[in-house]
Amino acid sequence: MFFLRVCLMSFRSLFVHPLRTILATLGVIFGVAAVVAAMAILEGMSSRILGGFESLGSNKIFVMPNIERRSGRMVGSFDSLDLDDADAIGRCNAVARAMPQISNPGALVKFRSKSTNADVSGVTEVHADMNNQEMQDGEFISAANVQGSASVVVLGSKIKEELFGGRPAIDEKIKITGIRGSRTFTVIGVFAPKGNVGRSDADRQICVPITTAMDKLYGTDSVHVILAEARSPTDADIDQAKEEIAQTLRRRHKIRAGQQDDFQVQSQKDMVTQFSQVTGILKVVFYSIAGISLFVGGIGIMNIMLVAVTERTREIGVRMAMGAQRSDVLKQFLIEASVVSFFGGTIGVIVGWGLANAIETVTRLFETTTTMTSVVIALTMATTTGVISGIYPAWKASRLDPVEALRYE
Amino acid sequence: MSLIQLDKLMKHYPMGDTMVRALDGVDLSIKSGEFVSITGHSGSGKSTLMHLLGCLDRPTSGRYMLDGQLVSHLSDRSLAQVRNRKIGFVFQTFNLIQRTSAIDNVAVPLFYGRQSNVGEKSRKALERVGLGPRATHKPSELSGGERQRVAIARAIVNEPKIILADEPTGNLDTRTGKQIMDIFHELHRAGVTVILVTHEMDVAVQAERVIRMRDGNIIDDRRVDDSTRSELLSGVMLPAVEQDPGPDRSPPPIAKPVGM
Structure with a gap:
């Protein structure tokens, strides 16, 4: 009171x-x-x-080149991983599947007089399935596209909207500018809107076969990241997969015990x-x-x-x-x-x-x-x-x- | 038995290099139900006496018995309780809390006494001084006389044994002052002990007993009847002092105490 x-x-x-x-x-x-x-x-x-992380799925493992700064100097290299590493990781027992990827944020894409910036990803045929991306129109990149370095492209919904508006995009030709100059690609599919995956907006993404991206757009032999999936999202399976991937890569890259790895393996959980x-x-x-x-x-x-x-x-x-x-x-x-x-x-x-x-x-x-x-x-x-x-x-x-x-x- | 009994009460305090003897051994007895005036010039010690009687301060030495309790050396905490339960203060400048309504001002002592039924008791006290309809007004919306009546309601709300009024009419015109004095007379008739501190002799003689002070001592203490009233008013008892009533800071002339 x-x-x-x-x-x-x-x-x-x-x-x-x-x-x-x-x-x-x-x-x-x-x-x-x-x-x-x-x-x-x-x-x-x-x-x-x-x-965004969660939408990737919790059994994801990211393999990236190991670059560190030590007393101001960069140690390691950006090009320590290649397509064969991805194949080897895919063959690991604890790994369900693996996909190499290169990505280039903010590349110029053009359709006739219209142009915009898109995040170009070089991927394989499993990309759409691994990232739970649905198709709105057309189809996704096939294994044959990847093997044959086909000049085909799948557009994110926002990019499609910006270049084509309401008109159909399938079978149209667009130009993508990479380090090796401007190349013409045929649109074979359009993603359904998705929102964010990881830290990027999936709807501003365009996907091309990784082989095409490496040869024709960027002229490189290395990949930026290898995305792998453990057999299950349990901690035990993820840890086992991480260990097996690390051992495989050490063997392939001839890294002796005690030496610094030229790659890093992180599960989605590590990133969270x-x-x-x-x-x-x-x-x-x-x-x-x-x-x-x-x-x-x-x-x-x-x-x-x-x-x-x-x-x-x-x-x-x-x-x-x-x-x-x-x-x-x-x-x-x-x-x-x-x-x-x-x-x-x-x-x-x-x-x-x-x-x-x-x-x-x-x-x-x-x-x-x-x-x-x-x-x-x-x-x-x-x-x-x-x-x-x-x-x-x-x-x-x-x-x-x-x-x-x-x-x- | 006396309600108030003072034995050789002294209050000394330092001022600069000298020791001021504000009270210099006062003996005084006041019975329950008396109406007493304490009068004297500035510096006579009447304010100090009032502070001690009101348990706002402790004497340097001497004893103060209030209602059978020795209060001269109580702790701060107990003194606050005594003030809350046994004494009601009325001040010259009313001392109301400006931000709150009349009724909330009246409720202050109840609030510190942790009492229940606060609203009811406060309303009754206000009605007793004739301010029932003004309960929700702020002090700034009331006249001087009304403010003093709120202050009296606040003083009586806890039903104290003693009302201590310090120059209660000093800031009021004659007519309003008379109204306030009428309330004190009424309280006195109802059995409350009223102690009035004033330097105005015409106010002081309205009590049944007048105590005059000078230099920290009681120099005169008498019942008021028709003959003493005219003596007090005309100043014949102490001609040198009483010729010029009112606040006077010059040292009072030496005069023999009379009637002690």
Whole structure:
């Protein structure tokens, strides 16, 4: 009852000087807004990227050339994997199937006068099935296309839309520009819209046979990545497949024990773990920024509370004359400080939520998600700030001498 | 038995290099239900006496028995309880909390006494001073007399034994001041002990007993009847002091105490 009445009283006193309250709580407002907005963005990014990983299927294993930076120098090479490595991995017992791939983001594609940028992927016939990509029209690249280095292409739905609009694309000729110049390809299929796979937009992808891509577009003997599938998504099967792939490649690349591998093998789970580490670090960074902001906010609140104590010295004297205990006065100012910062926190939540939505609307990159957890954390931080910064002013108020306080002009 | 019993009460405090003897061994007894005025010039010690009587401060030495309890050396916590339960304060400048309504102001002592039925009790106290219809008004929306009546309602809401009023009419015009004094008379008739601190003799003589102070001592203490009233008002008892009533910061001239 006492607590509720003090809360109500403190809440009313916020509106005696509304501008002063807003200014004093600015730090808390920014701190909380930063937490809520940053968390909403991070959450949105995470669920989009993790969702993309999941759509790949959880038994995926990625084999990539191993490139590291050691004291500023690149170690390893980009061209340590080739088509034969992919075949060898495909023959491993623990591997269901494997596919080499090369990809080139942002290649120029043209149909008559229209042109756009597409992510060109050189793939084999299993690509559509491995990535769960449905065909909307025509058919996917065949084994014969791959063997014969056929100049055929399958378009992502957005690319088809941009080049052809509503007209059919099958059997039309488009031009793709690679390192070896511009080549003409025949459209044999169009993917159904899919959304994101991994970190890229599947609908902006165009697929050509990997042999064609290597010979005619990019003039290379190496592949960028070999995508393999373990027999099942269980940890045991994935680990076994990873081990077998590593051994196969070491043998093929003649890497002795103790030597550095020129490739790396990562399961989808490894990549999710890595990503979680990154977002974890980002969270710490965001919370630190918010912490600094709240610290500054706390000083603001301490300041306004000290002013309030001085301003209300006489009132404190009157309350003491009426029988207020020192502890009552202490509680009253502590509660008031927390109510002020809780109020600031609430405004901060609204501002942060608005900010996240504004970023979502402007960038259209991802959906932001304001979670209850981030709101609760932010408000708890704000209220704690209030209590801590209220301690000194409240203590000062409670130590006033009633006679002196009553005399205060 | 006395409600208030002071024995050799002293209050000394340092001011710069010197020690100010604000109260210099005061003996005083006030019975339950009395209406007493304490009067004297600035610096006479009447404010200090009021603070001690009101349990807002502790004496340097001496004993203060209030309602059978020795309160002169209680802890801050117990003093706050005594103030809450036994004493109602009325101040010259009303000292209402500006942000809250009349009824919420009246409720303050109940609130610190952790009492129930707060609304009901506060409303009754306001009705008792004739301000029932003004309960929801803020102090800034009330006249001076009305504000002082809210303050009196606040002082009586806990049904204290003593009302301590410090210059309650000092900020009011004569007519409003009279209305406020009428409320004190009413409370007195109802059995409340009223102690009025004032430097205005015409206010002081409305009590049944007038105590005059100077230099930290009681110099005169008498019942008020028709003859003493005119003596007090005309100042014949202490001509040098009483010729010029009102706040006067010059040191009072030496005069022999009378009637002690």
